Amino acid sequence: MKLKISPKDKLQGKIKVPGDxxxxxxxxxxxxxxxxxxxxxxxxxxxxxxxxxxxxxxxxxxxxxxxxxxxxxxxxxxxxxxxxxxxxxxxxxxxxxxxxxxxxxxxxxxxxxxxxxxxxxxxxxxxxxxxxxxxxxxxxxxxxxxxxxxxxxxxxxxxxxxxxxxxxxxxxxxxxxxxxxxxxxxxxxxxxxxxxxxxxxxxxxxxxxxxxxxxxxxxxxxxxxxxxxxVPGDISSAAFLMVAAMITENSEIIIENVGVNPTRDGVIEALRKMNGNFELLNKREVNGEPIADIKVKNSQLKGTIIDGDLIPLLIDEIPILAVAASQADGKTIIKDAKELRVKETDRIDAMVKELTRLGIEVQEREDGMEIIGKQEIKGGVVCQSYHDHRIAMSLAVAGLISEDDIEIENSDCINISFPNFKKILDRL
The missing domain is CATH 3.65.10.10 (Enolpyruvate transferase domain)
Incomplete structure (x- = not known):
């Protein structure tokens, strides 16, 4: 299945993401x-x-x-x-x-x-x-x-x-x-x-x-x-919508009932380091797991270094953080993430190839990548998902601010973790 994503002027609304x-x-x-x-x-x-x-x-x-x-x-x-x-x-x-x-x-x-x-x-x-x-x-x-x-x-x-x-x-x-x-x-x-x-x-x-x-x-x-x-909402799924709202002009969304377990909230810390405009509301605990609602607005992101002990806490979110980095002022360095090479695909290699296809300047490292921001994302191209749900969704988020439509091959892999991803994007 091929997924077509068109540029958007804004994202607004209140939504829930699938369970963790x-x-x-x-x-x-x-x-x-x-x-x-x-x-x-x-x-x-x-x-x-x-x-x-x-x-x-x-x-x-x-x-x-x-x-x-x-x-x-x-x-x-x-x-x-x-x-x-x-x-x-x-x-x-x-x-x-x-x-x-x-x-x-x-x-x-x-x-x-x-x-x-x-x-x-x-x-x-x-x-x-x-x-x-x-x-x-x-x-x-x-x-x-x-x-x-x-x-x-x-x-x-x-x-x-x-x-x-x-x-x-x-x-x-x-x-x-x-x-x-x-x-x-x-x-x-x-x-x-x-x-x-x-x-x-x-x-x-x-x-x-x-x-x-x-x-x-x-x-x-x-x-x-x-x-x-x-089961709380999956922070890994929420991360795609958080970045989508941060990089799309005039956006403001609320993601309800998201798990914010401290061993999973590396993406929250990373986006804070990148000057992301968001806050955690209505914090509570259910069956031993901390939960919150996340309010996110369009942000003026800044480049940063993502490495060390933070990496295990956001290993699944690195592909979407790479997209965020392309819209941040300055250089973002992601390192100590060699584990990405043995995920559903080699996510370092895959993201470098696809970001390059979208016109983004990115340098591959053995254990990560370096991304120069802030860059225009060109559209009118067909991207590959590598049958990897997180690669496919990251490219879809990039398509929200591209110059023209982006198409993503084999996008049905998104059903692995976020079956209603496209419906939620459309609703926002």
Whole structure:
């Protein structure tokens, strides 16, 4: 599908973004492993999260309301999953895959997991190596680094202390979930703080978990009790609309009920550094997650440096921050973001190529990019999405202020995280 975006004079209105992707994944996972019925409100119905739902259905969990924002998960308890009668196809979802490998390593049955063309190129040894140290058994291409991967259950997992070489919520979460099935304590130590939705939700469901700075420790074999989960709006999705309002003249929008978890709000800090004109209103907390409404106005952005410990807190927002940087006065440097090269696509390479196609001066770095602002965005071109939802939406936002229309190839990938993205843009 090709998406056509035309320049706009202003964006105005009050809207909501889809539910948080990370929290939606984890709500289904922990709801399935809990005892009782977990009600989920505001679930993200994007393709990635539906891959998680389908996986747990294949493992014997009854889930009502699939395809809607309100679902009911009939938990089977920590040891109630059943062997699937076919391969688990996890689509494009790296989160589902890496977290599922942790859960599956503790089961007493055999499972094979695979995914689409993109997912089968993404590295899994970042979780299979430490999970193997706990006693997990994995077999697959490139030494169980690439899908398809077989998980041979029945192993007696043992808790370990793992010093993670990367600040990754997926790695941390995979080990913590495996730790629920391991003998003794499982501890993960990170070089920098990554998003902490798993820790918050494990505690909310009744797990014995301890957080001490960069260390997270979980005890084995807890009794997880079903809870109601209200999923806040996804800050990663909100970021596209925040930047859209900041760079489009005469704009003022309010994005309601957005999750502002301090391990996810790096984009807020980065946009503050860039002189973004916005404020957080009506701050509150729901099921352990902080939420706020975000009021955003057209802004006179300034170039800045985005690096270091801030990077893990905004890794998914870097493509849209690159678009913001093109409209900021001065140079913006993004570095320490090599992790972007192993996302759905090589996002550094993809953004450099497409920004260049749009006439923006940008220099590629091994671990990021340098962007000179403020620049005119030329239109009348066809851009590539690389089948990456965040690349596609970033280019769409650029199209709002381009000289002419922009077309984006293979834009249906946006459905992975933001199915109604174009409708919301049109409404604004």
């Amino acid at each position: 992707k990370s929290i939606s994944h984890r709500a289904v996972m922990l709801g399935s492993l809990a005892e009782g019925k977990t009600e989920i409100e505001g679930f993200l119905t994007g393709e990635d999260c539906l891959s998680t739902v389908k996986a747990f259905q294949d493992l014997g969990v009854k889930i009502e309301g699939v395809g809607t924002e309100n679902m009911l998960v009939h938990g089977v308890g920590l040891h109630g999953l059943k062997e699937a009668d076919n391969v688990l196809d996890l689509g494009n979802s790296g989160t589902t895959t890496r977290l599922m490998l942790g859960i599956l390593s503790g089961q007493d049955f055999y499972t094979v997991v695979t995914g689409d063309d993109s997912l089968r190129t993404r590295p899994m040894d970042r979780v299979t190596v430490p999970l193997s140290k706990m006693g997990g058994s994995f077999y697959g291409r490139d030494g169980a680094n690439l899908l398809p991967i077989s998980v041979l259950g029945g192993s007696d997992l043992k808790g370990i202390t793992y010093n993670s070489p990367v600040a990754s919520a997926q790695v941390k979460s995979s080990l913590l979930l495996a730790g629920l099935y391991a003998e003794g304590e499982t501890e993960v130590i990170e070089p920098a703080k990554s998003r902490d939705h798993t820790e918050r939700m494990l505690e909310y469901f009744g797990a014995d978990i301890e957080v001490d700075g960069l260390k997270v420790k979980v005890e084995a074999n807890p009794k997880l009790t079903a809870k109601k989960i209200v």
